[in-house]
Amino acid sequence: MQPRTTDDIRKAYLDFFAGKGHSVIAGASLVPDNDPTVLFTTAGMHPLVPYLMGEAHPAGKRLCDAQLCVRTQDIDEVGDNTHLTCFEMMGNWSLGDYFKKGAIEMSFEFLTKVLGIPLEKFAVTCFEGDSDAPRDNESADIWHSLGVPRERIGFLPKAKNWWGPAGKTGPCGPDTEMFYWVGPSELPPAGSNPATDDPNWMEIWNDVFMQYNKKEDGTFEPLAQQNVDTGMGLERVAAVLQKVSNVYETDSLKKILAKVLELRKSTDALKDIEVKAARIMTDHLKAATFMIADGVKPSNVDQGYVLRRLIRRAIRSARQLGLNAEQGLCSFVSSEVIATYASAYPKLRQKEDEIRATLDTEEQQFSKALHEGQKQFDKLTEPLQKGQIIDGQSVFHLYDTYGFPVELTKEMATERELKIDEAGFAAAFEAHQKLSRAGAEKRFAGGLADTSDETTKLHTATHLLNQALRTVLGDHVFQKGSNITAERLRFDFSHPDKMTPEQIKKAEELVNEAIKADAPVSYSVMTVDEAKAQGAIGVFGDKYGEKVKVYTMGTFSKEICGGPHVARTGMLGSFKIQKEESSSSGVRRIKAIVSGGPAKIEVAGEKN
Numbered sequence: 001m002q003p004r005t006t007d008d009i010r011k012a013y014l015d016f017f018a019g020k021g022h023s024v025i026a027g028a029s030l031v032p033d034n035d036p037t038v039l040f041t042t043a044g045m046h047p048l049v050p051y052l053m054g055e056a057h058p059a060g061k062r063l064c065d066a067q068l069c070v071r072t073q074d075i076d077e078v079g080d081n082t083h084l085t086c087f088e089m090m091g092n093w094s095l096g097d098y099f100k101k102g103a104i105e106m107s108f109e110f111l112t113k114v115l116g117i118p119l120e121k122f123a124v125t126c127f128e129g130d131s132d133a134p135r136d137n138e139s140a141d142i143w144h145s146l147g148v149p150r151e152r153i154g155f156l157p158k159a160k161n162w163w164g165p166a167g168k169t170g171p172c173g174p175d176t177e178m179f180y181w182v183g184p185s186e187l188p189p190a191g192s193n194p195a196t197d198d199p200n201w202m203e204i205w206n207d208v209f210m211q212y213n214k215k216e217d218g219t220f221e222p223l224a225q226q227n228v229d230t231g232m233g234l235e236r237v238a239a240v241l242q243k244v245s246n247v248y249e250t251d252s253l254k255k256i257l258a259k260v261l262e263l264r265k266s267t268d269a270l271k272d273i274e275v276k277a278a279r280i281m282t283d284h285l286k287a288a289t290f291m292i293a294d295g296v297k298p299s300n301v302d303q304g305y306v307l308r309r310l311i312r313r314a315i316r317s318a319r320q321l322g323l324n325a326e327q328g329l330c331s332f333v334s335s336e337v338i339a340t341y342a343s344a345y346p347k348l349r350q351k352e353d354e355i356r357a358t359l360d361t362e363e364q365q366f367s368k369a370l371h372e373g374q375k376q377f378d379k380l381t382e383p384l385q386k387g388q389i390i391d392g393q394s395v396f397h398l399y400d401t402y403g404f405p406v407e408l409t410k411e412m413a414t415e416r417e418l419k420i421d422e423a424g425f426a427a428a429f430e431a432h433q434k435l436s437r438a439g440a441e442k443r444f445a446g447g448l449a450d451t452s453d454e455t456t457k458l459h460t461a462t463h464l465l466n467q468a469l470r471t472v473l474g475d476h477v478f479q480k481g482s483n484i485t486a487e488r489l490r491f492d493f494s495h496p497d498k499m500t501p502e503q504i505k506k507a508e509e510l511v512n513e514a515i516k517a518d519a520p521v522s523y524s525v526m527t528v529d530e531a532k533a534q535g536a537i538g539v540f541g542d543k544y545g546e547k548v549k550v551y552t553m554g555t556f557s558k559e560i561c562g563g564p565h566v567a568r569t570g571m572l573g574s575f576k577i578q579k580e581e582s583s584s585s586g587v588r589r590i591k592a593i594v595s596g597g598p599a600k601i602e603v604a605g606e607k608n
Contacts, residue, residue, distance in 0.1 A: 002116045006238045006252040007344065009115070010066050013090045013232070016110050022092055023059035027067040030294040031303060031481075039303050040070040040291075044091030045208075045229045050562055051095055052171060052210060052227050056606065058525040058547040064092040066234070068345070070287055072306060078283050079276035081246035082202060085310065086287030087235050094228035103207045103228040104142045107178065111205070115241060119147055121181040123193045123201055127162055127174030128155035132220050133212060136161075139176045152188075154195025163208040163229070171210040171223060178205040180240050204240065205232040248279045252340050257282045259336035263323040277317040284314040285330055288359065289337040293351040295481075297584065298362045311362045312403050319408065327367075330359040366403060373402025377412060386417040392424015399425070400432065453601045457572050457594050458489040460521065460553075460565040461511065464575070465491055465592065466537060467557040468510035472503050478537070480587045488578070488593050495588045499580045508592075511575040518570030519554025522607040526550060528560075536560050551604065565604040573597030 003012040014024050028047035030040050041047060044067035051057040067089045077083035094103065111117045124143050129135030140153050155161075164172030181188045183200030194201040210227040212220040238250040248257055260281045270278065291307045298308040311330060318329055334355055342349040380394055390413055398404040406425050413420050462482055470477045473495055481492035499507075525547055531538060536550045538560035548560045553569055566572065573596025583589035 002114070002241070004241050006234060006250060009238055009241065010088070010090065010234060010344065012114055013110065013234075014064060014066065016114055017062075017064035017092045017106070020062070020106055022062040022064040025059050025063050025065045027065050030068060030070055030291055031296060039306060041067065042069055042071050043067070044069070044089045044231055045093070047562075048093060048229075050564060052093075052229065054225055055562075055564060056525075057095060058549050061095045061097040062093070063095070064090075066090055066344070068290055070291070070306075079279040081248075082236060082239075084235060084247060084283050086283060086290060087233060090232040090234055092228075092230050096225040096227060099211075099226050099228060100139055100207075100209055101142055103209070103230060104139060104176065105146065107205060107207055107230065108143070108146045108148075111178065115237070117180065117240065120187055122148065123152040123154070123179045123181070123188070124148060125154040125156050125161055125177045125179070125194050127176075128157050130158060132158075133174065136174045136176070136209075139174070139209070143176070151191050152193050154193035156195050164210070165214045169214050169216055171212070171227065172214050172220075173209045173211040173223075175206055175208040177203050178207075179203050202236060202240075203233075204236050206230060248282060253282055253286075255340050256286060256333065256336050259333050260285075260321075260323075263318075263329065263332070264321060266322060274321050277320040280317040281314045281321070281333065284310040284317075285333045285359075286337045288314070288330070289334045289348065289355055290341075290345070292355045292358045293345070293347050297358065298365075308362065311359065312366050313405075315363065315366055316403070316405050316408065327363055328360060330363055331356040334359055369402050370404075373398055373404050376402060377404075377409070381413070381416055381418060384416075384418055388418055390418060390420045392421035392426070393428050395420050395422075395425040396428035396432070399429070452486055454486040455484050456564050456601060456603065457566055457597065458484045460569070461572055461575055461592065461594050462489055462491050463551065463553060463557045463559050463561070463565070464511045464514045464569065464572075465489075465507065465590065466493070466559065468507040468514075469493055469495075469590075470537075471510060472507045473499070480583070488591055491590045491592070492583045492587050493590070494586060496586055498582070499588065504577055504580055508575060508577045514553065514556045515569045515572045515575060517554060517556070518568050519556060520568055521551060521553045521565050521604040523549045523551045523565075523604060524607045531560055534558060552607070567602035567604045571597045571601045 003009045018024050027044075028041055032038055032041055032046060038046070044065060045052065047067075048057070048063070057063060068086070069089050070086050072085050074083050075085055078085055092106070111122070112119060126139045126143075127133070127136040135155065140155070143153055144150060161175050161177065162172070163175050164170065177194070179194045179201035181200065182202045183192075183197070188197070188200070192200070194203070208229040210229060211223055213223050214220055235247040235250055235253065238252070239245075239247050242250055244250060247253060257278060260278050288307055288310050291303065291310075296303045296307050298304050298311065300308070314330060323329065338348045338352055338355070348355070377398060380390065384390070390409070395406060395409050398409050399406060406420070406422065410420050410422075462479075462484070466477070466479055476494060478494050479491065480494055483490040526534075527547055531548055531550050534550065536558045538548075549562060550558060551561050551565055552558050556569075572594045575592060575594050577590055577592045579591040581589050
């Protein structure tokens with residue numbers, strides 16, 4: 001029997017690739033470890049960057065998983081038939097093992113044989129070639145040999161059929177994308193493919209072939225280790241197999257959408273704007289539920305800001321639906337998210353109380369902001385006469401400071417027979433967006449998962465710091481978060497009190513003593529149980545796969561980690577704690593730097 005439900009498709013995918021010699025690995029947290037360049041895990045390959053760069057993975061050269069992802073760059077498209085901020089990406093990887101032929105053949109077999117997708121509704125695209133790399137006729141020929149007609153094979157430029165590099169340099173290469181016909185006719189017309197008829201084809205899978213390295217001078221050279229990175233959108237494939245017109249009608253998301261509509265008083269058919277509002281609530285509260293389960297709290301910066309924006313956008317959408325937006329609306333919907341996904345993601349049930357409490361608190365705070373915004377609106381409009389216009393900057397101020405969407409301000413203005421300067425608001429909003437983008441580009445200029453010598457040094461230093469803090473403060477200390485740039489490390493750890501100057505000095509001294517010892521650094525691959533038996537530090541739970549890397553630094557530190565690290569502690573030079581402060585309740589934060597050491601480091605290898 002062919003899989004149809006979301007859970008069945010997920011299982012079928014993992015079972016299929018396990019049968020093809022792939023190790024099934026656990027999906028990573030939505031909050032990336034030790035990567036300051038992105039706020040959330042945005043693709044299945046994200047946690048695997050060190051291994052795609054050449055490090056050996058404990059589970060071998062063939063991997064597969066189901067990875068929960070969050071992307072907000074298309075947030076304004078959420079509510080249409082295909083876009084989500086929170087979705088599952090099924091992926092399989094070859095780390096220097098099979099390449100184009102193996103990847104394409106397995107993709108084709110899974111889609112057509114296991115899932116039963118009809119060939120007559122299937123099409124692909126390949127890289128059309130340019131001055132950097134030739135046209136990917138190899139992939140096109142493989143697809144054709146499997147039975148895909150030439151007219152269903154399109155060729156597109158780098159903007160569509162090329163991945164990477166993540167930063168200015170690094171691994172990259174052409175990709176081939178797979179599509180399903182969603183056009184108005186039962187079957188696609190002759191000559192139709194995604195390159196000629198894009199709106200009627202829905203992308204469902206992407207095979208990336210990392211075969212080049214982009215150098216600093218902008219030229220491309222062949223990679224010594226060629227990798228395959230794939231990603232299949234679980235919700236989109238579920239929509240195809242369940243024969244529904246959009247992802248919100250698939251079995252899992254449909255349950256959450258139904259929970260949203262339970263709160264609706266009217267039995268009238270939904271208007272288009274209400275359909276979109278209900279879908280936004282469904283997606284955003286699903287995303288919020290998973291974010292909170294992974295430790296994110298609403299705030300005005302970084303991941304917390306995105307979470308706050310999603311929750312408040314969901315609450316504003318509830319207003320458009322005319323829902324009873326009293327305390328508990330978000331946690332009411334979140335309860336269905338937990339019920340629907342807990343079998344695949346047990347941490348949702350484990351963190352249920354925390355999720356509900358966080359959502360309830362944010363609702364209360366937003367309610368206060370709306371109340372204050374109402375007073376500001378009243379003050380702003382009091383001197384205006386009927387028919388007058390509220391200027392765009394003031395409308396933006398209500399949006400930016402009090403969370404008022406322009407639609408809400410327009411609605412309130414209409415009630416008072418006033419108008420708003422929508423063009424002026426759009427200009428103010430665009431100016432704000434430009435500043436935000438400029439800040440993001442500056443912050444993320446290093447690209448994805450920076451693995452430079454400096455970040456490798458600082459990553460190694462966090463291990464030494466972690467052990468030093470446990471020695472000084474006690475075994476209750478565990479890593480709660482880490483953020484590393486080329487300039488400094490930021491390390492969050494469990495501890496209830498502010499550290500004394502003496503404790504800070506002692507921890508710093510212990511790290512520098514470990515550096516001065518110039519101890520060898522190496523790793524061993526073992527099971528989680530073996531790591532525990534050896535006394536390795538780690539946050540044990542569902543985070544790790546069957547096998548892990550344990551890095552040993554002399555006799556000072558033994559910790560589970562993916563790497564990379566320097567080959568000897570002496571390569572760090574010297575270590576200095578710059579600041580110790582509160583991160584959140586029960587969590588402290590240290591910012592530190594390393595300086596000196598060799599200009600070029602060696603990377604730790606596997607222990608013989």
